[in-house]
Amino acid sequence: MLENNFRNVSCSTCLHRKDNLLGGLIEAEINHLEDHKSCNYYKKNQLLFVDGSYPRGVFCINEGKVKIFKRGDEGKEQIIQIAKGGELVGFRAMFAEEAYKVSAETLEESNICFIRKEDFLPMLDTNPMLRNGILKELSRELTDRADFITNMAQKSVRQRLAISLLLLMEVYQDEPINLSREDMANFVGTATETLIRLLKDFKEEGLIEINTRKITVLDPKKMLLVSGH
Amino acid sequence: MLENNFRNVSCSTCLHRKDNLLGGLIEAEINHLEDHKSCNYYKKNQLLFVDGSYPRGVFCINEGKVKIFKRGDEGKEQIIQIAKGGELVGFRAMFAEEAYKVSAETLEESNICFIRKEDFLPMLDTNPMLRNGILKELSRELTDRADFITNMAQKSVRQRLAISLLLLMEVYQDEPINLSREDMANFVGTATETLIRLLKDFKEEGLIEINTRKITVLDPKKMLLVSGH
DNA sequence: CGAATCTTTGAAAGACGTCAACATTGGTGG
């Protein structure tokens, strides 16, 4: 159980840091972060921030998963992204200095650090590596979203589910995918019932294995074919 | 005819510059741009860049309109964005220092300046206002794309057409919207035939006026209702 | 163990895409 494993993570020894935006910080900056960040335990389904509120800093996921979503006009969620350990969440609004335009909620119990913007933004002026990293990250997300739009517009639900499962495989790494049917439907962009029927098809076709809510992709190669990519 | 109006635009007197990313440049920077940029006339349907090629700089639209699109796996275009006079195009790939992930093509004859990356990127290090402007612009586009995704996932084609027409109204300002049916369909994310049928409906409902390929929104307020927003 | 939530299935209706034929338009060369 994560709650028992909870600890105040150290930035200097954090393995994630090398791979993410904070990889280029110098020692003085890391020490400053270390002293000023906070580190919190979140239960499943806790909100990190909501659409319309103002950012006070950025969240750095140490362990756990977070969905980033937007509510459509009828209140239905569209999941834009699922972030895992090592990823920074909520930096867009902080850089733009405007309200969040999406919401973020934990999908499982998580340890998440928080860096106040007063401790983060000044580094932008002094650390060109950080600045470049941020530009690249924003760029990468723009690219992802252009693909997302194109898939939404041109692919069938069946194809989108295949694409989504392949993406979720990356997020869940070795573990089986563990999302509610509703969240998965809101990621694929379909009705829950349609999603369930298609999962059944995939199972019968030997593409996936289902254990209650846990899903394992058995044949990623065939899945790629199904996705039409 | 634009071809006759073609001129080598001056950065220092360019009216667009005040409103776009280049608004915060200092005089020395403007003069440097002025001396190093080039300015070109494009016919309708000319490519500025294509998916997969590497950026050498950034395009600054002086006059005209440009579609930014991506090809899906079956070769069908999805239009992600339509840029008008004043907007910079292609900067994402330049900042990220990677290949374009989308293509850009003129929708009408246009005058477009080109700034080589060697003349642009160094300013990032020296001009914090430019840097912030870029962060904000990337942020804005990320927000737009999250909305785009949500609309694609949750709205009917009829609603998406209404949304698209309202967006296109902004792009075309006072002039009537002037896009091929295919481009419009590729923006809305639907089949050309479906688009045509819905345009007919809108016309019969008094929402729009159609003159061959030119479309005028007659009742934006009612259009907003139709869009479901 | 039981209530609440989440998941699954069925049936019916509708939205949308595809195919094929036809009409209109705009640009080109004679």
Added chain:
DNA sequence: CCACCAATGTTGACGTCTTTCAAAGATTCG
């Protein structure tokens, strides 16, 4: 300047994918 052709736009018919609503089955958690 006109006639013609290729490209673009339009319409109809049809099938199917997807959603919606309703009800029954599982799971989970207190």
